[in-house]
Amino acid sequence: MTPQIAAEPLDAESPELVPDAAFCHLRLYVAGQSPKSLKALANLKRLCDEHLPGRYEIEVVDLVQNPRLAAGDGIIAIPTLVRRLPEPIRKIIGDLSDAERVIVGLQLLPSDR
Amino acid sequence: MREGPVPSAEHAVAGVLTSLRKTPTGIQGLDEVTGGGLPRGRPTLVCGPAGCGKTLLGIEFLVRGISEFGETGVLLAFEETREDLIANVASLGFDLAGLEAKGQLAIDHVSIDPSEIEASGEWDLEGLFIRLGAAIDAVGADRVVIDTIENLFGAFSDSATLRAELRRLFRWLKDRGVTAIITGERGEGTLTRHGIEEYVSDCVIVLDHRVSEQTSTRRLRVVKYRGSLHGTNEYPFLIGKRGVSVVPITSLGLEHHVSNERLSMGVPRLDDMLGGQGVYRGSSILVSGSAGTGKSTLAAQFCDAACARGERALYFAFEESQAQIIRNMGSVGVHLARWVDEGLLQFKCLRPSLLGLEAHLSAMQDVVGDYDPSVVVMDPVSDLLTAGLSRDVSAMLTRLVDFLRVRGVTALFTSLDQEVQLGSANHQIASLIDMWLLVRTHEGNGERNRSLSVLKARGTAHSNQIREFLITGHGVELADVHGLGKVLTGSARLAEEARRSLQSGAEVGDLSVPSAGEGSLFGVLPRAGGVAAVETR
Numbered sequence: 294m295t296p297q298i299a300a301e302p303l304d305a306e307s308p309e310l311v312p313d314a315a316f317c318h319l320r321l322y323v324a325g326q327s328p329k330s331l332k333a334l335a336n337l338k339r340l341c342d343e344h345l346p347g348r349y350e351i352e353v354v355d356l357v358q359n360p361r362l363a364a365g366d367g368i369i370a371i372p373t374l375v376r377r378l379p380e381p382i383r384k385i386i387g388d389l390s391d392a393e394r395v396i397v398g399l400q401l402l403p404s405d406r
Numbered sequence: 407m408r409e410g411p412v413p414s415a416e417h418a419v420a421g422v423l424t425s426l427r428k429t430p431t432g433i434q435g436l437d438e439v440t441g442g443g444l445p446r447g448r449p450t451l452v453c454g455p456a457g458c459g460k461t462l463l464g465i466e467f468l469v470r471g472i473s474e475f476g477e478t479g480v481l482l483a484f485e486e487t488r489e490d491l492i493a494n495v496a497s498l499g500f501d502l503a504g505l506e507a508k509g510q511l512a513i514d515h516v517s518i519d520p521s522e523i524e525a526s527g528e529w530d531l532e533g534l535f536i537r538l539g540a541a542i543d544a545v546g547a548d549r550v551v552i553d554t555i556e557n558l559f560g561a562f563s564d565s566a567t568l569r570a571e572l573r574r575l576f577r578w579l580k581d582r583g584v585t586a587i588i589t590g591e592r593g594e595g596t597l598t599r600h601g602i603e604e605y606v607s608d609c610v611i612v613l614d615h616r617v618s619e620q621t622s623t624r625r626l627r628v629v630k631y632r633g634s635l636h637g638t639n640e641y642p643f644l645i646g647k648r649g650v651s652v653v654p655i656t657s658l659g660l661e662h663h664v665s666n667e668r669l670s671m672g673v674p675r676l677d678d679m680l681g682g683q684g685v686y687r688g689s690s691i692l693v694s695g696s697a698g699t700g701k702s703t704l705a706a707q708f709c710d711a712a713c714a715r716g717e718r719a720l721y722f723a724f725e726e727s728q729a730q731i732i733r734n735m736g737s738v739g740v741h742l743a744r745w746v747d748e749g750l751l752q753f754k755c756l757r758p759s760l761l762g763l764e765a766h767l768s769a770m771q772d773v774v775g776d777y778d779p780s781v782v783v784m785d786p787v788s789d790l791l792t793a794g795l796s797r798d799v800s801a802m803l804t805r806l807v808d809f810l811r812v813r814g815v816t817a818l819f820t821s822l823d824q825e826v827q828l829g830s831a832n833h834q835i836a837s838l839i840d841m842w843l844l845v846r847t848h849e850g851n852g853e854r855n856r857s858l859s860v861l862k863a864r865g866t867a868h869s870n871q872i873r874e875f876l877i878t879g880h881g882v883e884l885a886d887v888h889g890l891g892k893v894l895t896g897s898a899r900l901a902e903e904a905r906r907s908l909q910s911g912a913e914v915g916d917l918s919v920p921s922a923g924e925g926s927l928f929g930v931l932p933r934a935g936g937v938a939a940v941e942t943r
Contacts, residue, residue: 390527
């Protein structure tokens with residue numbers, strides 16, 4: 294799907310919000326099948342389906358399999374969610390059970406404002 | 407080269423204290439202070455204020471581990487980048503990049519976001535464990551340095567989780583069997599800013615860097631070492647061109663090889679006064695006296711004698727320049743320039759006020775280490791002694807004398823002191839040195855004459871007589887002693903010598919003796935110098 298960038302942000306007061314209909318590339322760093330990792334993935338999928346339907350991509354990086362990939366994004370906490378696109382890069386750590394935090398942290402437009 | 411974890415049974419033998427296994431650091435002096443090194447397979451905390459040298463200590467621990475003990479290492483750096491670290495230690499001869507390339511060292515820089523990281527739900531530091539584990543596995547590390555893990559506290563608002571993870575990390579390090587150094591910043595009232603000494607408490611070393619009397623001194627103290635005896639004092643340490651060097655007094659001097667060889671002082675009569683043979687190799691000699699008594703000349707002659715034997719001499723001068731000394735000594739018949747040209751004599755001229763005592767000691771040790779002389783002169787050491795607080799001076803002197811003694815270097819120290827009393831500086835050094843020569847001037851008969859006496863000479867019979875000390879065109883000479891119950895110096899001596907020669911019927915050169923009754927003599931001295939007419943009875 295080609296990214297569709299809106300001509301101007303919908304909320305003029307927070308210009309950094311992900312513009313509606315922008316495509317999000319998300320990378321989730323996990324450590325194998327640990328409980329926090331599984332929870333984070335599940336929570337993330339649910340949140341994305343709710344707020345970014347059809348315009349997200351989740352890449353799961355398992356550091357147990359590929360430890361060297363941790364250095365690239367400076368990962369020390371697990372799980373860590375990195376929003377790579379749109380820029381700027383944003384990071385959130387934890388199993389993402391606090392949805393509000395995730396939304397604010399990723400600067401998504403909450404659907405129930 | 408990896409070992410498994412230290413088995414706990416080793417320490418649980420009933421009723422018997424088995425000593426903890428230790429990893430030698432290779433850092434000069436530190437292994438002595440810790441009784442063999444850091445606890446093997448355990449984490450050691452090294453804390454101190456910014457700039458105290460803790461990062462360097464950690465890096466040197468890793469580098470020497472590789473070069474001297476064949477133990478590979480990992481450096482987990484939170485503050486400086488890999489490039490900065492490499493550049494900062496390059497001047498010490500630590501080639502971190504080279505060691506990395508050879509697969510002996512792994513450096514992982516963890517960048518912490520300046521702002522707090524957003525958190526949602528529960529998290530742990532498994533990512534850090536994975537990175538550290540991968541680095542350890544990559545080189546098969548036995549040693550790990552983490553510098554400085556307290557930086558994490560700025561990044562994570564949930565300190566409860568962070569602390570739980572740190573506790574887990576240090577247990578994990580023990581399970582891995584690596585010997586680790588964890589650095590921490592000094593806190594107010596606590597050892598570290600965030601209290602990580604709670605989790606890393608097998609061995610705690612505190613570094614300090616203070617300025618006193620305009621001189622900065624670094625000190626190290628082993629605050630805690632579970633299961634081991636350790637030196638509990640504060641030890642000064644230096645960061646020199648070869649890295650960190652701790653100099654504990656306790657290690658010095660009392661167990662070392664002792665030579666029976668005797669060396670000439672360069673003045674034959676003086677050797678006679680010292681049991682006929684001169685000084686022991688490796689001993690220390692103090693020549694003290696007031697200004698202008700000829701101490702430096704004696705020192706120069708001592709060097710001259712050593713160089714004539716083909717030995718290397720090192721002359722530390724705190725008042726004069728090399729050119730001055732060579733010229734002045736040349737005028738009294740001690741020719742040093744030829745030895746300098748042959749590379750047997752080296753001068754080091756420096757102003758004592760230039761450096762702090764510790765730095766002086768370190769600089770001198772470096773030069774002695776590089777040049778490897780068999781004879782060292784410090785002229786005058788009393789200049790150094792006025793440079794610091796008296797208890798520091800005493801400690802430094804002890805270390806200096808012992809350092810040279812352990813190396814088997816014969817040392818001659820000159821010291822300026824007041825005519826009337828021996829200065830307190832002399833007392834400090836007097837008990838350390840093996841031999842003490844005192845040069846004094848005497849006023850009388852309208853003349854000032856010099857005399858030398860041996861106040862102390864350990865290990866050898868020595869003359870208790872006071873000899874006249876002359877600086878002639880051939881250097882220092884000691885004159886014979888005449889007289890009963892009284893030393894004759896200067897013209898009185900010359901007269902006595904002339905009288906005796908006459909009595910024994912020997913020719914005395916240009917002497918013209920008017921005929922006179924027995925027991926009286928007018929003497930004219932044969933070319934030796936001044937003329938005096940003396941009547942003796």
